[in-house]
Amino acid sequence: MKSWRRTKAIAIKEVLQLSRDRLTFGMIIGIPIIQLLLFGFAINQDVRHISAGVADLAGTSASRSLVSAVEATQVLDVNVHVRTGDELEDLLRVGRISVGIYIPPDFERRITRGDKTAADLLVDASDPVILGQVQALRLMPFNLRKAPGLDFTKSPGPFEIRAFYNPERRTEVQIVPGLIGVILTLTMVLFTAIAIVRERELGNMEMLITTPVRSHELMIGKILPYIVIGLIQVAIILGLGYTVFRVPIVGTLSDIFLGSMLFICASLTLGLLISSFAKSQFQAFQLTLFIFLPSILLSGFMFPFDGMPRWAQVVAEVLPLTHFLRIIRGVILRGATLIEMWPEVLALITFFIVAMTIAVLRFTKRLD
Amino acid sequence: MTGDIAIRTEALSRYFGAVKAVDSVSLEIPKAQIYGFLGPNGSGKTTMIRTLCGLLTPTSGSAEVLGLKIPDDAEALRQRIGYMTQRFSLYEDLTVLENMRFFGEVFDMEPARIDARIAALLEDYDLGALKDRQARAMSGGQRQRLALAVATLHEPELLFLDEPTSAVDPENRRDFWESLFALVERGTTILVSTHYMDEAERCHGLAILDKGTLVAVGTPDALMDDIKAQVLTIETAEPASAKRAVQDLPGVLSIAQLGQRLHVLLDPQTEEPVRHVEEALASRSVAAQVTQVRASIEDVFVMATRGKTRRQRGRATGEAA
Numbered sequence: 289m290k291s292w293r294r295t296k297a298i299a300i301k302e303v304l305q306l307s308r309d310r311l312t313f314g315m316i317i318g319i320p321i322i323q324l325l326l327f328g329f330a331i332n333q334d335v336r337h338i339s340a341g342v343a344d345l346a347g348t349s350a351s352r353s354l355v356s357a358v359e360a361t362q363v364l365d366v367n368v369h370v371r372t373g374d375e376l377e378d379l380l381r382v383g384r385i386s387v388g389i390y391i392p393p394d395f396e397r398r399i400t401r402g403d404k405t406a407a408d409l410l411v412d413a414s415d416p417v418i419l420g421q422v423q424a425l426r427l428m429p430f431n432l433r434k435a436p437g438l439d440f441t442k443s444p445g446p447f448e449i450r451a452f453y454n455p456e457r458r459t460e461v462q463i464v465p466g467l468i469g470v471i472l473t474l475t476m477v478l479f480t481a482i483a484i485v486r487e488r489e490l491g492n493m494e495m496l497i498t499t500p501v502r503s504h505e506l507m508i509g510k511i512l513p514y515i516v517i518g519l520i521q522v523a524i525i526l527g528l529g530y531t532v533f534r535v536p537i538v539g540t541l542s543d544i545f546l547g548s549m550l551f552i553c554a555s556l557t558l559g560l561l562i563s564s565f566a567k568s569q570f571q572a573f574q575l576t577l578f579i580f581l582p583s584i585l586l587s588g589f590m591f592p593f594d595g596m597p598r599w600a601q602v603v604a605e606v607l608p609l610t611h612f613l614r615i616i617r618g619v620i621l622r623g624a625t626l627i628e629m630w631p632e633v634l635a636l637i638t639f640f641i642v643a644m645t646i647a648v649l650r651f652t653k654r655l656d
Numbered sequence: 657m658t659g660d661i662a663i664r665t666e667a668l669s670r671y672f673g674a675v676k677a678v679d680s681v682s683l684e685i686p687k688a689q690i691y692g693f694l695g696p697n698g699s700g701k702t703t704m705i706r707t708l709c710g711l712l713t714p715t716s717g718s719a720e721v722l723g724l725k726i727p728d729d730a731e732a733l734r735q736r737i738g739y740m741t742q743r744f745s746l747y748e749d750l751t752v753l754e755n756m757r758f759f760g761e762v763f764d765m766e767p768a769r770i771d772a773r774i775a776a777l778l779e780d781y782d783l784g785a786l787k788d789r790q791a792r793a794m795s796g797g798q799r800q801r802l803a804l805a806v807a808t809l810h811e812p813e814l815l816f817l818d819e820p821t822s823a824v825d826p827e828n829r830r831d832f833w834e835s836l837f838a839l840v841e842r843g844t845t846i847l848v849s850t851h852y853m854d855e856a857e858r859c860h861g862l863a864i865l866d867k868g869t870l871v872a873v874g875t876p877d878a879l880m881d882d883i884k885a886q887v888l889t890i891e892t893a894e895p896a897s898a899k900r901a902v903q904d905l906p907g908v909l910s911i912a913q914l915g916q917r918l919h920v921l922l923d924p925q926t927e928e929p930v931r932h933v934e935e936a937l938a939s940r941s942v943a944a945q946v947t948q949v950r951a952s953i954e955d956v957f958v959m960a961t962r963g964k965t966r967r968q969r970g971r972a973t974g975e976a977a
């Protein structure tokens with residue numbers, strides 16, 4: 289009873305302080321929105337209207353229909369026509385165009401002979417997204433039947449139209465559930481990592497540890513408000529993902545929020561653990577990044593888990609984000625239930641208990 | 657006599673690596689008194705207080721606070737002590753009321769008692785008008801009153817105050833000491849550290865610390881009476897010349913300049929000290945007025961720390977420090 293009162297006092301104090309810290313408050317709302325929009329729109333693989341130039345040295349009706357077929361895909365906008373390949377390269381170098389279409393004089397002969405590719409695409413490869421986009425184009429995904437006079441049947445290179453339409457439309461859908469995990473990792477870990485170190489830096493801790501408050505009361509009181517904040521962030525991301533990016537939500541909301549809450553608790557205790565090692569807020573920040581980077585790289589958010597080397601998979605299994613991604617993608621996209629995903633749920637609970645125990649044990653009411 | 661002793665330390669030491677912050681200090685501090693730790697910055701006052709609060713583990717030696725062994729029984733001690741840290745350690749972004757309520761709850765006080773104590777303390781420490789003001793928007797004196805109010809909120813038997821007046825103007829310092837005496841009258845024991853001589857003089861008992869060691873201990877009066885020196889002041893228009901005239905005289909232990917005055921400590925063996933000094937000044941034709949005065953706490957301090965540092969210390973712990 290006394291213990292709960294002290295824990296509650298810490299939690300209320302934390303909320304009061306938070307409500308006066310405009311910057312942090314803004315971050316709570318701002319980080320999810322900004323990150324979601326950045327990932328959703330800016331890092332969208334579906335790039336269209338890449339500016340392009342053409343050097344058509346063949347000048348036949350066949351070459352002209354190739355150009356209009358390319359334009360029809362809307363991936364490239366042909367803005368410039370030049371006479372030589374060198375001019376095309378110049379434009380590319382100065383950045384006027386990102387892609388150059390070079391059609392050699394013997395274009396038609398190449399098609400009929402079929403021993404060489406008929407035309408070249410010069411690509412500004414400094415932008416990986418454009419490169420990826422144009423690689424898809426190189427596979428001639430556009431409908432060639434609508435380009436009269438072109439018969440590529442003898443020409444090398446298979447038509448992989450399938451690869452063109454699919455990945456774009458799936459990116460946001462895959463990214464939004466993952467983003468819930470990434471954003472929570474960043475904010476939750478950081479908030480608690482800093483929360484305790486800050487009290488130490490500002491000198492509040494010296495007073496606080498002279499009171500009868502217990503380590504576990506302090507730890508739990510500190511994370512309680514952030515659980516609510518984390519759930520608010522989940523609601524924001526989910527709401528935006530659903531309305532702006534039309535991410536389908538197949539599973540139940542209660543499973544989504546319950547699963548998120550487990551992950552929030554795990555991340556918050558990870559933050560507490562960091563704060564028991566960090567000597568300053570700056571160190572806490574560095575340590576958070578130290579956790580954050582492997583989390584986004586290895587958890588399966590950026591790269592498919594199955595494609596990673598064995599050691600990376602082992603590391604990834606320790607990170608809460610890995611388990612949460614499996615849970616949240618399963619629940620949101622495939623309609624799985626938490627009960628079905630019990631091994632992941634268990635992993636998060638175990639992480640929470642272990643990290644909390646270490647954090648409480650490491651926190652002594654001493655200054656030495 | 658244990659019943660009348662609030663704190664007892666035996667050869668208490670706390671080192672930080674090679675730094676002997678507290679070096680073998682043995683002390684007995686009686687209850688219901690204001691006991692002062694006097695010493696310059698770095699003399700180990702804060703380390704001493706932190707160790708007695710159970711916040712630092714002693715390197716060696718032992719300490720008993722309110723009959724509890726430190727640091728083993730530190731947790732049981734928490735309810736019974738109040739600690740006002742040297743640096744303001746309440747929450748700057750909480751208001752006066754919020755800070756008080758928070759610490760009341762953390763100290764397990766009943767809600768009704770919290771309210772009653774807050775009302776009384778707002779009155780006692782003149783904080784009523786500021787009760788909704790955030791601590792960061794308060795002056796040094798106001799913060800100090802708030803810190804004292806919070807430290808005494810749960811009515812501790814023993815109060816540790818670490819340089820409580822360092823950020824406070826002289827007038828507020830006087831008021832502050834009035835409130836300390838009021839607390840002592842109600843039976844509270846107060847341990848206060850300071851580097852102000854005038855504050856040290858107001859304590860019932862005094863321990864002078866220098867570089868972690870206890871160099872003198874006793875009541876201020878006894879310390880001033882027992883000083884092993886004679887004290888003279890020289891009033892002169894040419895203090896620099898006067899200093900040159902006196903500094904190499906046999907028996908002179910220390911000279912400190914205070915504006916137009918020189919403060920001279922002489923060996924107690926020196927006979928007719930006033931004439932001795934007057935003659936020296938006359939031989940250099942320095943016009944001056946020499947009088948013998950009673951030793952101050954500062955003189956006690958200078959004498960106590962003299963043995964450790966051969967060279968003249970001057971105003972080692974002057975007001976400006």
Ligand SMILES: Nc1ncnc2c1ncn2[C@@H]1O[C@H](COP(=O)(O)OP(=O)(O)O)[C@@H](O)[C@H]1O
Binds near residue numbers: 672676701702704
């Ligand atoms: N946490 C610490 N780590 C290392 N040295 C310390 C620490 N705290 C105090 N010291 C050193 O111990 C000595 C005494 O310091 P302190 O107790 O703060 O003195 P005071 O309070 O009298 O100014 C100083 O030399 C100080 O540098």
Ligand SMILES: [Mg+2]
Binds near residue numbers: 818
């Ligand atoms: Mg100090």
